[in-house]
Amino acid sequence: MSPLGWFHTAVASIALASGAAVLMRRKGTRWHRRAGWTYAVSMILLNVTALMIYRLFGHFGPFHVAAVLSLATVSGGAISAVRRRPRGKWIEVHFYLMAFSYVGLVAAAFAEVATRVPGARFWWAVLIVSILIIAVGIRWIKSRAADMLRPFARRQEAELVDPA
Numbered sequence: 001m002s003p004l005g006w007f008h009t010a011v012a013s014i015a016l017a018s019g020a021a022v023l024m025r026r027k028g029t030r031w032h033r034r035a036g037w038t039y040a041v042s043m044i045l046l047n048v049t050a051l052m053i054y055r056l057f058g059h060f061g062p063f064h065v066a067a068v069l070s071l072a073t074v075s076g077g078a079i080s081a082v083r084r085r086p087r088g089k090w091i092e093v094h095f096y097l098m099a100f101s102y103v104g105l106v107a108a109a110f111a112e113v114a115t116r117v118p119g120a121r122f123w124w125a126v127l128i129v130s131i132l133i134i135a136v137g138i139r140w141i142k143s144r145a146a147d148m149l150r151p152f153a154r155r156q157e158a159e160l161v162d163p164a
Helices: 003-024 030-050 062-083 090-115 122-161
Strands: none
Touching: 003 030, 003 090, 030 062, 030 090, 062 090, 090 122
């Protein structure tokens, strides 16, 4: 594996670990912000390196499209938290974008592993595993969103009344 490939794999591992930790721990704390920035930076590095890897197709391909989408979700989630925009809804925007970015990361990781299974057909492995992980992830996000966002409802209401 090339140095770029090793770096890509290393930041992917950091993103998987820090993202899982952020999702499992209490939100809105100093620890959450630090681990969240670790996740965001590692995801940005992961996706930038993905955009530099052309070994599979020799040109821009479907995994590059996925990297661009991932950059959009992570960047949007981070920007909404930093800017506190959209006013009164930024926590929801942040939660959904970051949660979906993590689901995409997990789907990509499992798809990568599935392609390494002896006898697995590359595209079928990628497609089946990705669809399964994304379906489970969407279900998990929908089932957990209300519980995770409830503690922040008052904060968002206060922002609408007093935008200072």
